[in-house]
Amino acid sequence: MKITKLxxxxxxxxxxxxxxxxxxxxxxxxxxxxEGRARTVETAVEEFAPLLIGQDPAxxxxxWQAMYRGSFYRGGPILxxxxxxxxxxxxxxxxxxxxxxxxxxxxxxxxxxxxxxSWVGGDRPADVIKDIRRLREAxxxxxxxxxxxELGIIDSAAAVDAAVGRIAEIRAAxxxxxxxxxxxxxxxxxxxxxxxxxxxxxxxPLFVEEPVLAEQAEYYARLAEHTSxxxxxxxxxxxRFDFKRVFRDGxxxxxxxDLSHAGGxxxxxxxxxxxxxxxxxxxPHCPLGxxxxxxxxxxxxxxxxxxxxxxSMGIHYNRDxxxxxxxxxxxxxxxxxGYIKPLPKPGLGVVVDEERVIEASLRATDWxxxxxxxxxxxxxxx
Ligand SMILES: O=C(O)C(=O)C[C@@H](O)[C@H](O)CO
Ligand SMILES: [Mg+2]
Numbered sequence: 001m002k003i004t005k006l007x008x009x010x011x012x013x014x015x016x017x018x019x020x021x022x023x024x025x026x027x028x029x030x031x032x033x034x035e036g037r038a039r040t041v042e043t044a045v046e047e048f049a050p051l052l053i054g055q056d057p058a059x060x061x062x063x064w065q066a067m068y069r070g071s072f073y074r075g076g077p078i079l080x081x082x083x084x085x086x087x088x089x090x091x092x093x094x095x096x097x098x099x100x101x102x103x104x105x106x107x108x109x110x111x112x113x114x115x116x117x118s119w120v121g122g123d124r125p126a127d128v129i130k131d132i133r134r135l136r137e138a139x140x141x142x143x144x145x146x147x148x149x150e151l152g153i154i155d156s157a158a159a160v161d162a163a164v165g166r167i168a169e170i171r172a173a174x175x176x177x178x179x180x181x182x183x184x185x186x187x188x189x190x191x192x193x194x195x196x197x198x199x200x201x202x203x204x205p206l207f208v209e210e211p212v213l214a215e216q217a218e219y220y221a222r223l224a225e226h227t228s229x230x231x232x233x234x235x236x237x238x239x240r241f242d243f244k245r246v247f248r249d250g251x252x253x254x255x256x257x258d259l260s261h262a263g264g265x266x267x268x269x270x271x272x273x274x275x276x277x278x279x280x281x282x283x284p285h286c287p288l289g290x291x292x293x294x295x296x297x298x299x300x301x302x303x304x305x306x307x308x309x310x311x312s313m314g315i316h317y318n319r320d321x322x323x324x325x326x327x328x329x330x331x332x333x334x335x336x337x338g339y340i341k342p343l344p345k346p347g348l349g350v351v352v353d354e355e356r357v358i359e360a361s362l363r364a365t366d367w368x369x370x371x372x373x374x375x376x377x378x379x380x381x382x
Contacts, residue, residue, distance in 0.1 A: 011321065118311070
């Protein structure tokens with residue numbers, strides 16, 4: 001079998017889907033995208049195409065190494081997202097060729113269902129109580145929200161109290177009937193992370209995510225000494241080589257590689273195994289589309305240390321398209337009581353409605369994350 005064509009489709013709300021065709025008619029789908037840089041990743045995919053056209057899609061490991069090591073300048077969000085989507089599509093082709101889901105090719109299931117969580121509140125964490133109530137009716141009991149609005153490197157007691165007060169309200173409203181992660185989203189600098197973590201302790205969040213920016217990873221171990229709250233990170237790390245420093249230095253209890261940013265299934269199963277060796281849990285990051293989620297689930301179902309799966313149903317980014325809009329086999333993505341079952345179909349397990357993708361690609365917009373500024377006019381982390 002030979003790879004014959006790569007086609008990318010940028011689609012609302014902010015995703016990009018990749019179709020890889022072969023000379024035997026089997027097609028694989030991937031989701032190579034970095035939110036806010038879809039066109040840049042699209043160019044990176046186009047630049048990898050000459051390396052792939054004419055090659056045997058079954059040789060995923062060799063093609064992965066050729067894309068990664070064939071780039072003298074390597075790693076980082078753009079190239080690793082391009083490789084991720086291509087890798088996903090190659091695994092999709094392999095599974096479809098052999099007539100089995102990818103998890104069967106990775107040693108089979110380690111669990112019968114996977115726990116998922118939903119986002120509540122928006123960029124500025126408002127209305128979380130209302131959102132939790134609505135999603136609890138849909139059977140969810142685990143949630144994630146932004147922990148703060150803009151926050152200064154050093155900020156006021158009032159800003160801390162506003163952040164903590166929201167969490168206190170949640171516990172007052174729902175007690176221990178729900179669990180939730182708090183995403184600091186890189187908005188919190190190390191000095192304030194200590195203050196906030198200490199103030200949030202009484203409310204026992206399931207985890208605090210990106211307690212500081214990924215480029216401040218050396219603080220994870222120090223912050224972990226300072227709090228019992230499990231710390232999570234990973235969406236802005238892009239390969240084993242980024243994660244190995246986190247495992248070496250410690251401090252992170254949950255790693256959250258993004259299957260569409262960190263080199264795809266081939267790389268993320270290795271990151272998952274590294275995490276297991278360090279007694280670190282896996283909770284893949286996935287605020288993206290259905291192909292990314294399907295790739296996450298393939299890794300979740302073969303990873304002993306997988307504990308939680310993010311999915312974007314109802315997330316505040318999905319303005320003009322929802323998670324399953326481009327999927328024909330929506331029933332396979334049914335979430336019951338917050339759990340999802342293994343996707344039964346061959347390959348990644350997602351049947352892409354190509355007509356809807358093509359139609360939607362005609363109205364794709366260039367999503368960009370907002371640029372926030374503090375009251376003094378200086379740039380604020382979003
Ligand atoms: O889902 C998460 O954990 C996030 O932090 C959302 C963020 O990743 C946005 O997708 C960036 O555009
Ligand atoms: Mg996050």
